[in-house]
Amino acid sequence: MLFFLFIQGVEPFVRPTSDSIRIVVQNIDSVTINGVTWENQTRFIPVYKDTQELIISFKNRGTDITLPIQIVPDNDDPEHAIVFPTEYASAVSYPEAYTHTITFPGMVTGLEQTITILQAEPPYPFTAFLSGLEWRPTHLKLYGILTMILATIVSTIGAVLIGVPLALLSAVLIAEFLPKRLGGIIRSAIDLLAGIPSVVYGFFGLMMVVPLVQRLFNSASGSSLFAAIFILAIMVLPTIIAITMTSLQAVPSMYREASLAVGASKMQTAWHVVFPAARSGILAGIILGVSRAIGETMAVILVAGNSPQIPRALSDSVRTLTATIALEMGYAQGRHSQILFSIGIVLFVMILTLNTIILRLKKHLSEAA
Amino acid sequence: MKQKTKDGILYGIMILATGIILATLLWILFYIVSNGIGSINFAFIFSPGNEKGIFAMIVTTAWLVAVSLAIALPVGIITALFLNEYSKNTRPVRFLRLAIETLAGIPSILYGLFGLLFFSRIMGLGQSILSGALTLSIMILPVIIRTTEESLKAIPVSFREGSLALGATKWQTIYHVIIPASLPGILTASILAVGRVVGEAAPVLLTVGIAKNLPSSIFQSGRTLTIHLYYLTKEAIHQDDFQIAFATATILVIFVILVNASTRFIASRFTAKLEQ
Numbered sequence: 118m119l120f121f122l123f124i125q126g127v128e129p130f131v132r133p134t135s136d137s138i139r140i141v142v143q144n145i146d147s148v149t150i151n152g153v154t155w156e157n158q159t160r161f162i163p164v165y166k167d168t169q170e171l172i173i174s175f176k177n178r179g180t181d182i183t184l185p186i187q188i189v190p191d192n193d194d195p196e197h198a199i200v201f202p203t204e205y206a207s208a209v210s211y212p213e214a215y216t217h218t219i220t221f222p223g224m225v226t227g228l229e230q231t232i233t234i235l236q237a238e239p240p241y242p243f244t245a246f247l248s249g250l251e252w253r254p255t256h257l258k259l260y261g262i263l264t265m266i267l268a269t270i271v272s273t274i275g276a277v278l279i280g281v282p283l284a285l286l287s288a289v290l291i292a293e294f295l296p297k298r299l300g301g302i303i304r305s306a307i308d309l310l311a312g313i314p315s316v317v318y319g320f321f322g323l324m325m326v327v328p329l330v331q332r333l334f335n336s337a338s339g340s341s342l343f344a345a346i347f348i349l350a351i352m353v354l355p356t357i358i359a360i361t362m363t364s365l366q367a368v369p370s371m372y373r374e375a376s377l378a379v380g381a382s383k384m385q386t387a388w389h390v391v392f393p394a395a396r397s398g399i400l401a402g403i404i405l406g407v408s409r410a411i412g413e414t415m416a417v418i419l420v421a422g423n424s425p426q427i428p429r430a431l432s433d434s435v436r437t438l439t440a441t442i443a444l445e446m447g448y449a450q451g452r453h454s455q456i457l458f459s460i461g462i463v464l465f466v467m468i469l470t471l472n473t474i475i476l477r478l479k480k481h482l483s484e485a486a
Numbered sequence: 487m488k489q490k491t492k493d494g495i496l497y498g499i500m501i502l503a504t505g506i507i508l509a510t511l512l513w514i515l516f517y518i519v520s521n522g523i524g525s526i527n528f529a530f531i532f533s534p535g536n537e538k539g540i541f542a543m544i545v546t547t548a549w550l551v552a553v554s555l556a557i558a559l560p561v562g563i564i565t566a567l568f569l570n571e572y573s574k575n576t577r578p579v580r581f582l583r584l585a586i587e588t589l590a591g592i593p594s595i596l597y598g599l600f601g602l603l604f605f606s607r608i609m610g611l612g613q614s615i616l617s618g619a620l621t622l623s624i625m626i627l628p629v630i631i632r633t634t635e636e637s638l639k640a641i642p643v644s645f646r647e648g649s650l651a652l653g654a655t656k657w658q659t660i661y662h663v664i665i666p667a668s669l670p671g672i673l674t675a676s677i678l679a680v681g682r683v684v685g686e687a688a689p690v691l692l693t694v695g696i697a698k699n700l701p702s703s704i705f706q707s708g709r710t711l712t713i714h715l716y717y718l719t720k721e722a723i724h725q726d727d728f729q730i731a732f733a734t735a736t737i738l739v740i741f742v743i744l745v746n747a748s749t750r751f752i753a754s755r756f757t758a759k760l761e762q
Contacts, residue, residue, distance in 0.1 A: 118600045118624075125603060286503035294500070303504065305750055310511050312742040314685030316712045317735050320719045321514050324728075351510055358507075384493035405591070412593020414688040415712070419719055439595045443688050446602065461599045465592070472591050476584075 122465065125458035129260070130246065134215075134238040134452050137166045138188065138199075140173075141233040144223055148175040148232075161235075177221045177230055184219070186234070195236055214238075214258040238452060246459065252425040254445065254453040262460060264425045268342070268435035269467075271428045272417070273410040275346035280353040281403055288361035293387040304362070311355035319419030322348040327420055334432035340422030343431040348416050353406035360405060364398025365391055397478045404478075408471045411464065414439040438464050515739060522736030525729045531737070534700060538730050540737070542700040546615065546708030550694065551683045553619035553704055554626065555676060561623075562630030563672060569631070570638040571660060590628035597625045598689030606693055613695035615704040621693045622686060626679040633678060637671020637756070638664065670756035674749045681745035685738070687712040711738055 139161040142148050147156050150173050155162055164171065171186040187200040195215045209219045215236040223229045241260060249261015287307075291300040323340075326347050331339030368391045376386040392399070414437075422434025423444060436444075442457050442464075449457055534541045565586075573579040601621025611617040645667060649659040665672075687710075695707035696717065709717075711734055718731040 118604075121600060121603050121608075122596070283503045283507060286500045287507055290497075290500040290504050294497070303508065305746065306508055306511055309743065309746050310507075312681055312685065312746055313514070314687065314712050314738050314742070316685075316687045316715045316719075317518065317738050318514075320715055320731060320735050321518060323719055325517060351514075354507055382489055382493050384496055385489070388496070408591055408593070412595065414593070414595045415691075415716055419716070439593065439688070442595055442599065443691060446599075446692055458599060458603070461596050465596055468591060468593060468596075469588070472588055475591075 119465070122458055122461055125455050126462040127459070129241045129452050129455045129459060130243045131240055133240060135235075137237060138164045138168070138171075139235045139237075140164065140171075141235065142175075143231045143233075144228050145175050145230050145232070148173060171234075173232060175230070178224060182221070184232075198236060199234055213256050241452070241456075246456070247463075250427065252441070254449070254456065258452070260453075260456045262438065262441070262463070264427050265436055265438045265441055265460070266463070268421070268428050269411055269437040269439070272342060272345045272349055272421070272435065272437060273407055275342070276349035276353055276410045277403065277407060279346065279350035280406065281357060283350075284354050284357035284402075284406070285361060285399065288358045288365065289387055289392060291358075292362045292365040293391060294383070307355050307358050310351070311359070315352070315413060315416040316419070318348050318352060319416035322416060322420035330432060334430075336432040338422060338434065340420055340434055341432045342421065342428050342435045344420040345417050345435065345437070346431075348420055349410045349413060352413060352416065353410050356409050357402045357406040360402030361395070361399045364395040364402070367398065368394045397481050401475045401478045404471050404475050408468050411467055411471075412439060414443050418443060518732065518735045518739055522729075522732035522734075525733035526736060530733060538726065540711065540714060540730075540734055542698060543709050543711045543714045543734075546694070546701055547684055547710045549615045549701060549704055549708070550619055550622065550690070550710060551680050553616060554622040554683050555679060557619065558623035558626050558630055558679065559672075559676060562627050562675070563634055565627075566631045566634035566638060567660060567664070570635050571656075571664065586628050586631055589624070590632070593688075594625060594686055595688040595692075597621055598692035600624075601689055601693040611705070613693060613697075613707045615694055615701055615706065615708050618690050618694035619704070621689050622683050625686070625689065626682050629678050629682060630675045633675035634668065634672055637668040637674070640671070640756075641667045670752050674752050674756075677745055677749050677752070681742060684710075684741060684745075685712060687716055691716070 140150065140163075141161060142155075142158060147154060148158070148162075149155075150162060150164070151168070151171060167190070169188050169190065171188065172183065173186065174181060174183040176182070184205065185202055189198050189200060196211055199217050201209045201217070201219060205219060208221065209217060212218055215238050217234045217236075219232050219234075221230045238258060246260055246262060247266070248263050249259060250263055251257065251259040251261045252264065253259040287303075291303055295303070322344055326344045327339040327341075329339075330336065330341050330344050334341070334343070372390050372394055373386050376390040377383070381389070417437050418440045421436065421440065423436040423440055424434040425436045425441070426433065428435045438460050442460055445453070446457055529536050530539050531544065532541055533539050565582075569579070569582070573582075598621065601617060601624075605611050605617040605620045606613055609617075611620075641664060645663050646659055649663045650656070654662065690710050691713055694710065694713070696709050696713055697707035698709050698714075701708040715731055715734045715738065718727050718734065722728050722731060
């Protein structure tokens with residue numbers, strides 16, 4: 118599984134998008150490029166790797182047109198790497214990075230003839246990927262994901278700050294104080310919280326939390342970092358509570374008995390004896406909650422607003438790593454699609470790191486016992 | 487006395503925290519169900535011709551559940567049997583356990599990426615129910631293995647010893663004693679897996695797609711209930727859309743409640759039976 122993700126995700130950083138320049142023509146039946154004629158070609162027309170001059174000729178409204186185009190190799194600025202004849206300068210546009218389009222009027226409007234020259238994009242620098250602030254995948258071909266990494270981290274931290282105290286307090290109450298029957302009922306209610314689909318959380322967030330934020334922060338849309346934190350905080354609760362309860366229950370009862378025997382109150386016993394004894398397990402539960410918050414996708418998409426910008430305020434619209442994958446996979450092509458896989462790898466590395474910490478804690482736990 | 491007040495305050499805070507959590511749960515459930523229940527009727531759920539109905543989404547979801555369980559259940563149960571009945575604590579077995587645990591912690595969107603790449607693109611299944619089911623079957627494997635293994639562990643050793651003492655072979659013991667005794671556990675595992683498949687959205691979006699029509703085979707794209715809710719929520723303009731969204735969310739919530747109740751019921755019956 119990892120292997121396949123890696124094949125896709127690493128490619129943008131090690132290989133250019135193609136070996137050479139590629140050409141696409143539209144509404145041109147027959148085009149001759151450097152002596153080779155292509156009839157009704159709708160796909161990419163490849164060009165030899167080290168070609169320095171392109172002679173393109175075709176018929177436009179009955180007249181023959183010949184375009185001599187210079188290719189300036191090793192130019193750092195892709196916009197000036199391709200030089201068109203000066204008399205056609207007004208027909209040339211640069212709609213996307215690495216893409217030149219030259220347009221000629223057709224017989225009727227809508228049937229304009231276009232020749233698009235696509236340059237090969239060089240391997241994308243990995244540091245620019247991780248530390249770039251601009252995410253403009255289609256037009257500028259800029260793939261910086263720092264804003265999303267920050268959004269993921271900040272929303273996760275927020276969710277943990279709200280969720281963990283709530284979860285720990287109630288887990289200790291249920292495990293140490295409540296009668297078994299009542300505790301069981303509350304526990305099953307919390308399990309229900311774990312079973313609710315994330316889309317339903319997102320829907321609830323959009324209908325309830327987002328308008329609340331709108332009023333609270335007086336912001337335009339309400340889809341915000343705060344809404345994401347709010348929903349994530351609810352979503353991490355069941356995980357943390359379940360694991361905390363299990364590790365509290367695993368603490369041998371002689372700990373409690375010894376503590377009570379020396380005169381400590383039940384409350385002191387719970388927080389000063391049982392809780393510390395279970396801390397490795399509790400920490401593991403919190404980390405598991407963190408990975409749930411990092412990996413959550415659909416609920417966050419619906420409430421966070423999804424603008425790739427640095428989160429500066431709670432009312433800012435933010436976009437997480439997972440949201441980017443789910444939102445753009447539907448239409449992403451070429452390198453853009455591969456970069457989404459790279460984002461997947463970044464996520465994977467984050468989760469794997471957390472898993473390793475959990476494993477260490479478990480080892481520590483079994484050694485202590 | 488001072489300690490008692492301190493304890494009392496802390497106790498109050500703990501009750502408050504638990505109260506907040508329970509209130510949030512009730513708030514969510516009540517808000518969704520009270521707004522959605524009114525729009526649910528027979529035609530909404532079952533009529534294929536109903537423009538606003540969700541029949542096609544229910545069929546897609548059902549297909550997805552059936553196919554992914556058909557793949558994951560046998561594999562999961564056999565793995566659990568192997569881990570619990572045959573394996574010793576050797577290096578490859580430890581690695582297998584580590585792999586299962588890691589698999590359980592991976593965010594679902596990554597399963598989606600993998601499924602899209604491997605099943606949809608490399609295997610050429612495209613965006614289809616089959617591709618989604620294959621993806622989800624990997625995702626639910628850890629749940630099935632873990633739950634089945636737990637129920638296997640709960641079977642007393644005396645069952646195995648009794649069977650072996652009567653001259654049954656190991657395989658006969660597994661087939662005639664262990665599997666019947668662990669059936670409730672396997673059932674619980676399947677129900678949990680169903681709940682997970684029905685509730686999952688991100689990998690489904692990537693591998694099954696969003697086609698709204700009634701799928702005629704598992705090689706076609708389709709739209710599950712969760713994806714339907716996602717799109718309705720994202721693109722709702724009319725009041726009607728919100729009504730459908732509420733109704734769909736209500737159906738999902740009711741389903742989750744049913745799943746939880748049935749696993750609890752089976753679990754309590756199971757423990758009662760073993761204690762006898």
